[in-house]
Amino acid sequence: MNLATLSASYLRARPLNTALSLLLLALGVGTIVLLVLVVNQLEERMHRDARGIDLVVGAKGSPMQLILSGIYHVDAPTGNIPLAAAQALQKNRFVKKAIPLALGDGWKGYRIVGAGHDYPEHYGAKLAAGRLWEKPMEVVLGAEVAARTGVGVGARFAGSHGVTGQGEEHGAAPYTVVGILGKNVSVLDRLVLTGIESVWQVHEEEHGPQDEEDRKALEEDREVTVLLVQYASPLAAATLPRQINSKTELQAASPAYETARLFRIVGVGVEALRAFAVVLILAAGLSVFIALYTALEERRYDLAVMRTLGASPSRLFGLLVMEGLVLTLLGAALGLVLGHVFTAGLGAWLEAQQQYPVSGLELRVDELWLVAIALAVGLVAALLPAWRAYRTDVSRTLAQG
Amino acid sequence: MSDWNVAQGERWLVLGPSGCGKTTLLHVIAGLIRPTEGEVFVSETDLRKLDGAQLDRWRGSTVGIVLQALHLVRHLSVRDNLRLAQYMARAPQDDARIAETLGVLGVADKAARRPADLSEGERQRVAIARAVVNRPKLLLADEPTANLDDAAAARAVDLLVDQATRGGATLVVATHDARVKAKFSNTLQL
Numbered sequence: 001m002n003l004a005t006l007s008a009s010y011l012r013a014r015p016l017n018t019a020l021s022l023l024l025l026a027l028g029v030g031t032i033v034l035l036v037l038v039v040n041q042l043e044e045r046m047h048r049d050a051r052g053i054d055l056v057v058g059a060k061g062s063p064m065q066l067i068l069s070g071i072y073h074v075d076a077p078t079g080n081i082p083l084a085a086a087q088a089l090q091k092n093r094f095v096k097k098a099i100p101l102a103l104g105d106g107w108k109g110y111r112i113v114g115a116g117h118d119y120p121e122h123y124g125a126k127l128a129a130g131r132l133w134e135k136p137m138e139v140v141l142g143a144e145v146a147a148r149t150g151v152g153v154g155a156r157f158a159g160s161h162g163v164t165g166q167g168e169e170h171g172a173a174p175y176t177v178v179g180i181l182g183k184n185v186s187v188l189d190r191l192v193l194t195g196i197e198s199v200w201q202v203h204e205e206e207h208g209p210q211d212e213e214d215r216k217a218l219e220e221d222r223e224v225t226v227l228l229v230q231y232a233s234p235l236a237a238a239t240l241p242r243q244i245n246s247k248t249e250l251q252a253a254s255p256a257y258e259t260a261r262l263f264r265i266v267g268v269g270v271e272a273l274r275a276f277a278v279v280l281i282l283a284a285g286l287s288v289f290i291a292l293y294t295a296l297e298e299r300r301y302d303l304a305v306m307r308t309l310g311a312s313p314s315r316l317f318g319l320l321v322m323e324g325l326v327l328t329l330l331g332a333a334l335g336l337v338l339g340h341v342f343t344a345g346l347g348a349w350l351e352a353q354q355q356y357p358v359s360g361l362e363l364r365v366d367e368l369w370l371v372a373i374a375l376a377v378g379l380v381a382a383l384l385p386a387w388r389a390y391r392t393d394v395s396r397t398l399a400q401g
Numbered sequence: 402m403s404d405w406n407v408a409q410g411e412r413w414l415v416l417g418p419s420g421c422g423k424t425t426l427l428h429v430i431a432g433l434i435r436p437t438e439g440e441v442f443v444s445e446t447d448l449r450k451l452d453g454a455q456l457d458r459w460r461g462s463t464v465g466i467v468l469q470a471l472h473l474v475r476h477l478s479v480r481d482n483l484r485l486a487q488y489m490a491r492a493p494q495d496d497a498r499i500a501e502t503l504g505v506l507g508v509a510d511k512a513a514r515r516p517a518d519l520s521e522g523e524r525q526r527v528a529i530a531r532a533v534v535n536r537p538k539l540l541l542a543d544e545p546t547a548n549l550d551d552a553a554a555a556r557a558v559d560l561l562v563d564q565a566t567r568g569g570a571t572l573v574v575a576t577h578d579a580r581v582k583a584k585f586s587n588t589l590q591l
Contacts, residue, residue: 001481001488013476305472308433309489309531310461312454395434398468398543399424 003315007323010295017291018327024287025331025377026338028280029370033339035274036366038346041358043263046072049187050255052122054237057081057089057098057244058226063253064262069103070226071255073111073187074355077103080223081250089227089244094236097122100224102199105159109354110145112159112175112192114199114224122228123186129153130179136197140179144189144357153177159202190354196224284331285377288324292385303389304397317390324382325375332374336367405589407571409444409538412562414582415575417591423575424469426591427541430573431464432456443539461490465532465570467542467561471524473516479503479527480512483534490535502530505567506560522553526560533564540570546578558584 011018049071056070061078068075083100090098099122102114113119117132120140130153133140141151151157155177175198181188200222229252231237237254244252296303303316344360351357407413415423428434429441432448441448443463451459473482483499486492503509506526508519516524525545532540542561546554558574558581565572574581582588 001484001494006485006488009476009481301470301472302474305468305474306485306489307457308431308460308464308466308468309486310457310491311489312457314454315489395425395428398428398433398472 003318003322004326007319007326010299010323011327014291014295017287017295021284021287021291021327022331022334024280025284025328025374026334028277028284029332029335029374030338030342031273031277031280032370033336033367034342034346035270035277036364037339037343037360037362038358039263039266039270040364040366041362042356045185045356046259048185050259052097052230053228053255054231055229055241055244055252055254056226057086057229057250057252060249060251063251064258066226066251066253067255067258070101070228070253071187072356073103073113073191077225078251080225081227083222083224085248085250086224086227089229089250092240094232094240094243095229096232097230099228100196101226101228102196102223103225104199105161105202107157107159107175107192108145108149110142110149110190110192112139112194112199114194114196116196119228120181120188120193123184123188125184125186125188126182128180128182130177132179133193133195133198134178136195136201137175138178138198139175139192139194140181141177142181142189142191142193143183144351145192146180148351148354151177153180189357281374281377284328285381288327288378289381289385291327292320292323292382293388296385296388299389300392300397303392304394307392307394308398313390313392316392317386320386320389321379321382324378324386328374328378328381329371332371335374336370339367407573407587409571410565410569411587412565412572412585413574414585414588415573415591416577416582416588418577421591423577423591424543427466427543427573427575430539431466431541432460458491462492462535463538465535465537465540467528467532467540467545469544469547471516471528473524473527473531475516478513478515479508479519482516482527483531486531486534492535499534502534503527505564506530521548522556525549525553525557529557529560529564533568533570536568536570538568538570540565540568540572542572542574544576544578545574546576546581551580554578554580 053071056066058066058070058077059079059081065075066078069077086098086100089095097118099115099119101119103111104114105112120132127140128143130140146152156174158174175194183189231240241252241254244250306316307313340360342360343358347358347360415426417423425434429436430443432451435449446459448456474485477485480499483502484494487494500509500512503512506529508523508526508530511519511523511527516527519527540561545557545561549557561572561574562584574585
């Protein structure tokens, strides 16, 4: 027997009160864990996906949409830009690296991205099987795409218009899988990569049988969707976006700025949820306080008896404080587990939706803070009841009955 | 109140009607309240010279108390009620000693039960067991026969006397119950 086991026996003696306190605290802590995990993981993933990309250039429209479609591939593109304009920009002296992407088709909900080999190279991707695409209509699958579709090298499939998987199928132009990327923990995991020529070919074939003149006209009209730009020098940040936005029919958007803006918008919701969780934790503290305080009345004989058995008043104080601490520690631990289970559940759902992946297995230092805060709440909630226990008048209590 | 001297190992009865201060006297002897005047010595220890924490420790190691309403801790098993006494007195938690004490008092088979599952007589035995488990030099009992019939009252007193004798403890019983008198040669009338 020690203070902790004795406290625990009192907690077990009033299971409903204990369960309520645990539930409130676990929900509060769990919600905050969920927020911390999801927000931080998303932020990290988004920063990783945007690494080395200073500017995204595409058609006019919403700059955030341009970023979401150009880097993260979670939104529809703003439109296309002429290949010639993109090529001109690649020669700009402020531009160190410009990766053109052509978006269009999807397959089973995954986006097919037409790009050069410089695109996977930018993310340091490594092949897990096969080779990179060389000819039109050859594709390389991202790790997650391969894992979830179960498709291997040598397989053939037809893309569909749009990414949802419900558009019409381009039956005439089947793709061949020639390689599979290893897990890269980046946006590449969820993409099907192919040469830009493949995307052009798919859409040019849609125009049916062509003569030489048509083909030439189509070739002149060739377009890309976005250009991922890396600056040649910090100086470029001051000039290049303005140059592009004012002088051309193109639009330039900064991933750093747009993602910061996105998180500010999302942040309102996150803050509201966090406030709700804090209210839950405070309610848990109140519940602990009420449980301990009301139980004092029926426990005063127990406390007096403990004094007759040799317990000092400070021991009774310690017993009550320990009860608050044991309760909140259990609640916090339960909340951590709950938070991770929530996150894992959300992660599984997001993965099924082919959205940004979130892992419930990650642990964060912030969680230790949560435990510390929960313990502080338990301590504060137990102080007044503990003080009353400390002040127990043994002789008078026993004389009463 | 005049001076009252009790030698180690003696058995005393404190008699008097309800409300005359028997309980208060027991609490003073046990160091639960400090007398407003006068001195209390228990085997050479001057209780006035002990501060609060020392007094608690002294009580835990020296005094065993059987309370009128028993006040066993309801949600703890019989065994844990005795263990609580060892823990609060900072004595080693000794399961063998607990089993021995329960055995002597004839409630060994109730060790795992809660007080609520026991008969009144059994509860009384457990309360006595809890008071003597730490081998006190001074055993105090407040109205130990209050709610018992003649036979049970006699048994309770026998148990107290027996336990005090075994441990060489001084026994002081406060009561207004005339049935108890026969067992005691020393009485203090309040």
